[in-house]
Amino acid sequence: MNQQRRPKLSALKLALVALATLSGPVADAHHSFAKFDMAKLTAVSGTVREFTWANPHTWLIIMVKKPNGTTEQWSLVASSPNMLSRWGWNAADIKPGDKVTVDVHPGRDGTAIGSMQTVFLANGKVLADPAGSTGQALASGPGKLPAKPQGQPYK
Amino acid sequence: MSKTPASRLKKFVSGALLVSVGAIAQVGRAQETAVPRTAAQQARAWQEIAQEPDLWQGTWQSISPIADDFSKSPDYTPSALAYIKAYKPAEDSPFTNCKPLGLPFVQNIGGMPMKFFQSPGMIAIYVESSGVTRFIHTDGRQHSAQPNPSYLGESIGHWEGDTLVVDTTGLAPDTVFQLGTLSKGALKEGDHSPIASVIFGPHGPNLRLVERMRLVDFNTLEIQTTLHDDTLFKTPYALAPRRFLRGIERRNEPQEWACTDNRDYLDPTTGKLEVNVKDKAQNR
Numbered sequence: 198m199n200q201q202r203r204p205k206l207s208a209l210k211l212a213l214v215a216l217a218t219l220s221g222p223v224a225d226a227h228h229s230f231a232k233f234d235m236a237k238l239t240a241v242s243g244t245v246r247e248f249t250w251a252n253p254h255t256w257l258i259i260m261v262k263k264p265n266g267t268t269e270q271w272s273l274v275a276s277s278p279n280m281l282s283r284w285g286w287n288a289a290d291i292k293p294g295d296k297v298t299v300d301v302h303p304g305r306d307g308t309a310i311g312s313m314q315t316v317f318l319a320n321g322k323v324l325a326d327p328a329g330s331t332g333q334a335l336a337s338g339p340g341k342l343p344a345k346p347q348g349q350p351y352k
Numbered sequence: 353m354s355k356t357p358a359s360r361l362k363k364f365v366s367g368a369l370l371v372s373v374g375a376i377a378q379v380g381r382a383q384e385t386a387v388p389r390t391a392a393q394q395a396r397a398w399q400e401i402a403q404e405p406d407l408w409q410g411t412w413q414s415i416s417p418i419a420d421d422f423s424k425s426p427d428y429t430p431s432a433l434a435y436i437k438a439y440k441p442a443e444d445s446p447f448t449n450c451k452p453l454g455l456p457f458v459q460n461i462g463g464m465p466m467k468f469f470q471s472p473g474m475i476a477i478y479v480e481s482s483g484v485t486r487f488i489h490t491d492g493r494q495h496s497a498q499p500n501p502s503y504l505g506e507s508i509g510h511w512e513g514d515t516l517v518v519d520t521t522g523l524a525p526d527t528v529f530q531l532g533t534l535s536k537g538a539l540k541e542g543d544h545s546p547i548a549s550v551i552f553g554p555h556g557p558n559l560r561l562v563e564r565m566r567l568v569d570f571n572t573l574e575i576q577t578t579l580h581d582d583t584l585f586k587t588p589y590a591l592a593p594r595r596f597l598r599g600i601e602r603r604n605e606p607q608e609w610a611c612t613d614n615r616d617y618l619d620p621t622t623g624k625l626e627v628n629v630k631d632k633a634q635n636r
Contacts, residue, residue: 231548232625251613253450256628272628274615279480280463283603310627327463332415335463336599 233302233312235329240348241271241311242298250288252277257313259297264352273301275313275326284327284339295319300348317346387473387491397472405514405567407475411465411604412573412596418460419550422533426589429582432553436532439551442623449633450611452482454503454527455520456561456577465599467606475509475516483609488518495521503527505561512564520561529555531584556583571598 243259255275260268275281278288291297296319301311316324323342327335334340388394428436452458459466461481469476473491478484488509499506499522506522532551560580568574576593579585617626617633626632 232627249613252609252611253614254616256613256615258628274627276463277609279607279609282607283463330463332413332462332597336413336415336465336597336604338603 232304232306232310234305235302235312237303238300238314238348239303239311239351240298240300240346241273241351242296243271245291245293245295245297246270247293248291250278252279255281255286257291257297257299257316259299261309261351269309271301271309271311273299273311273313276328280327280335281324283335284325286324290318290322290324291316298346300343300346303351314348315343315346394472401470401472404470404511405516406570407468407516407565407567407573408470410598410600411467411606413465413599413604414460414462414594415597416460416594418462418547419533420460420530420594421592422530422551424592426532426584427586428532429584429586432531432584435553436551439534439553440623441534441548442618442625449616450614451526452484452503454482454529455486455505455523456563456579457528457530458482458484458503459575460530460594464609465604465606466596478606480606480609483611495519501525514566516565518561518563518565520563521558523555523559523561525554525557527555529553529559531555556581558582562588568595572596573598 241259241261243261245257246260247256247258249256255278257273257275259271259273261271262268278286298317299311299313300315300317301313304310312328313326314328315326318324323344325339325342327339388397426432453461458479458481464480466480467478469478470490473489475488475490477486477488479486482503484504486504486507488507490509492510493508495506495508501522501524503524505520505524507518507520509516509518511517529552530550531553534549534551536549558581562578562580564576566574573596574593575596576591578588578590580588613630614633615628615630617629618624619626
């Protein structure tokens with residue numbers, strides 16, 4: 198998978214994310230984003246250990262192999278199944294053992310946590326988290342999805 | 353305030369009379385009369401419902417910011433001002449657990465719609481964000497003298513023209529309640545959370561909500577809520593109207609909300625949030 202960063206697009210996307218978060222603050226209200234660096238987007242690739250489709254939040258736990266041979270466990274949180282299903286997610290989309298790349302807003306404190314923005318599955322399916330979207334976007338479904346990860350690849 | 357049997361009977365008879373002469377459409381709607389007790393009365397009540405503004409088709413998605421706008425400052429009581437002065441925002445809102453939010457805040461959550469239903473004498477609103485249903489009595493009753501506390505309170509509704517007016521009391525002391533907004537300077541840098549600016553706090557035992565619900569156009573519902581709480585506001589505070597968008601596609605249909613997997617743990621003593629600590633969060 199090509200994870201080369203495209204700075205121009207990425208900057209625009211981040212600006213849009215910030216704008217959407219500031220101007221349309223209706224979604225994902227069950228927790229604050231204080232734990233996560235919403236101005237930062239990181240592409241984390243790994244193997245799925247757990248995918249829990251449950252309220253109040255969906256969790257994706259992935260094992261990430263680092264270049265030095267060690268493995269790191271990332272705990273990624275997404276919106277509720279109710280919101281995700283309206284944006285085309287299905288509980289059966291992700292299974293343990295699957296290889297995924299996820300654009301996340303990483304933890305501010307540097308720990309291996311993240312707020313999911315977009316999930317890229319090996320079969321080409323792309324799933325976007327509606328968190329931070331406007332009410333209109335929540336009611337009408339996702340717009341154009343990115344074809345590949347936009348975040349800075351995590352190493 | 354309870355009614356005497358005689359006054360109830362009088363109300364029922366006068367209501368039935370109105371139905372029988374067919375004048376109810378203009379004089380008063382079915383919910384201002386007694387509950388229909390015959391098939392004919394019931395049929396007539398359904399006909400009346402058909403004349404009401406259509407709150408029923410599809411669902412309503414919040415398109416207003418989750419935080420209510422308190423920029424026009426309420427006339428706070430001294431104790432409310434003291435609370436606000438001492439208020440320190442936690443790393444998360446007070447609803448990291450799975451407990452229902454309660455009125456009025458439960459209707460502020462975006463992403464999960466509301467669905468209105470009705471039968472003669474009652475309007476129900478399913479609020480997906482906490483998986484709860486409001487029951488609004490439209491049979492002309494008065495509030496109970498001492499309603500038992502609940503997350504959605506005791507609601508009584510009536511129509512004023514095309515506006516459904518809902519009066520709610522009996523709200524549990526631990527509903528998630530917004531009593532104001534933090535100034536920009538008090539916000540933590542970089543927290544874009546839509547709820548970061550909210551001042552959450554306790555409401556008084558006599559909190560009363562008066563909601564005015566009306567269609568701005570066929571696809572837009574507006575709800576304007578006035579907060580009556582003499583422990584917080586010297587005079588009732590009229591919140592800015594909130595808007596909801598009608599959704600009729602499959603994705604807009606209501607879904608179940610079962611909250612079973614809470615892993616966000618907000619330490620009440622430090623205000624610090626931990627994530628993905630299932631046991632800690634659920635053993636609270």
